[in-house]
Amino acid sequence: MSTLDPALVRGVLARVARGQIVAVDGVLRHRSDVLPPHALSLLQALHQHGYLTLQPDPVDLAGARVAALSVAGTQLLDWSIRQPHTPCPLALLTGPDSGAPAETVAEPSRARQA
Structure with missing residues (x-):
């Protein structure tokens, strides 16, 4: 059994x-990015288990x-933020709207190799 990556x-x-x-x-x-399959699976699981909800009214003509x-x-997000930082090479964490440039995510892994 694999562990869930924080x-x-x-x-x-x-x-x-x-x-x-x-x-x-x-x-x-995602509104504009293509997410990896495991991120999409996680989204579905979070929705099924009540960690996220959908607003009742569509926000655009496509019915989104x-x-x-x-x-x-919110509690799960708070928990995940408090976990030790684990570098993750996914575009999910380094995309333009992630809040962190790719160099920031990749930097700790380079330090471990030294």
Whole structure:
């Protein structure tokens, strides 16, 4: 059994918190980025277990509904932020709207190699 990567959880929940995740025809996705399959699976699991909810009214003509964190989702985001930093090479964490440039994420892994 594999463990859930706290960096992946943190990245996905942060995008939900910033209003970047929407549901179109019941499928959760990022507004503009293509997310890796494991990030999409995590989004679906978080929704099924009540960590995120969908706003009741569509926000655009395509019928997209914005995802939002529930109270439990906010607590999970807080937990994931308090975990030791684990560098994650996913574009999910280094995209233009992630809040951290790619060099910041890659830097700790270079320090370990030295």
